Amino acid sequence: MELQDKYVTVNGVRLHYVEAGEGPLVVLLHGFPEFWWTWRHQIPALVEAGFRVVAPDMRGYAQSDKPPRWQDYRMELLAADIAGLITELGEERAHVVGHDWGAAVAWGTATFHPEQVDRLVALNVPHPERMLHTLRTSFRQLRRSWYMFFFQIPWLPERLLRRGGRRALEGLYKDAKPGAYTAEDISRSEAALMGLGGLKGPIDYYRAALRQSPRRAQAQFTPIAAPTLVIWGEQDRHLLAEMADPDPRLVPDVRVERLPNASHWVHHDEPERVNALLVEHLQRQP
Incomplete structure (x- = not known):
């Protein structure tokens, strides 16, 4: 399998992406603190399928x-990036798959641009309505989400994470299964996040999310038209497993697959199972 490095300008930003295979388009969206490399186990399986x-x-x-600016990372803009990417790739629609922040953007793309999302898959991030509701009503989740509030402080989170370097990244992955992340994986993430990329942009995702008024966020919740698969590693130390099931009024066509022994990093912990679920969902006939 040959991966091609490419660039495209959409929605006023130049995006780098890798591409492989032929057939119906699948867009894979990474989370924090990763980049496209997070899908190294899934890309070959999807190309083969x-x-x-x-x-x-x-x-x-x-x-x-x-x-x-942190305002440059509002969900409307992030979703517009993906919608524009699909168009620039010469397609009207695509399957959209995301993990962590990528899953949040996948939910947002299906909300703001439903005509461009064929099937949707979210890994270990709930529908935003469920996230907002649980943050409001569950002290357990609020306690787990402490870092989201810490990230609202200007410049300090970036400085501390950069000072922590490789050790900070290893701490983020500490709940993953042994061997799920190799030394190469950590080195690549360190280079992408702290070398090429810098930390302000990734942390600004959190700043933009929490600085939006709850009333405005709720006004954006409209039913998801795309058939949806939620894959949830139940050993997630950041997010409560009870959030996996979305409100059926907002996601009427949904299937939730729980992996009891996987962590937040579910696609690394159990790649073969995740790959099988992805292929099954994306190939499912209407």
Whole structure:
């Protein structure tokens, strides 16, 4: 399998992406603190299954542009990036798959640009309505989400993470299964996040999310038209497993697959199971 490095300008930003395969388009969206490399286990399996696979570095990350203001990372703009990417790739629609922040952007793309999302897959991030509701009502989740509030402080989170370097990244992955992340994986993430990319853009995702008024966020919740698969590693130390099931009024066509022994890094912990679920969902006939 040959991966091609490419660039495209959409929505005012230049995005780097890798591409492989031929067939229906699948867009893979990474989370924090990663980049396209996070999908190294999934890309070959999807190509073998007959898909054209594109995995971008999202804005603010690695080799993609890094707008300077936190306002540049509002969900409307992140979703517009993906909608524009699909169009620039010559397609009207695509399957959209995301993990962590990539899953949040996948939910946002299906909300703001439903006509461009064929099937949707979210890994270990709930529908935003469920996230907002749980943050409001669950002290357990609020306690787990402490870092989201810490990230609202200007410049200090970036400085501390950069000072922590490789050890900080290893700490983020400490709940993954032994062997799920290799030394090469950590080195690549360190280079992308702290070398090529810098930390301000990735942390600005959190700043933009929490600085939006809850009323405005709720006004954006409309039913997801795309058939949806939620894959959830139940050993997630950041997010409560009870959030995996979305409100059926907002996601009427949904299937939730729980992996009891996997962590937040579910696609690294159990790649073969995740790959099988992805292929099954994306190949499912209407």
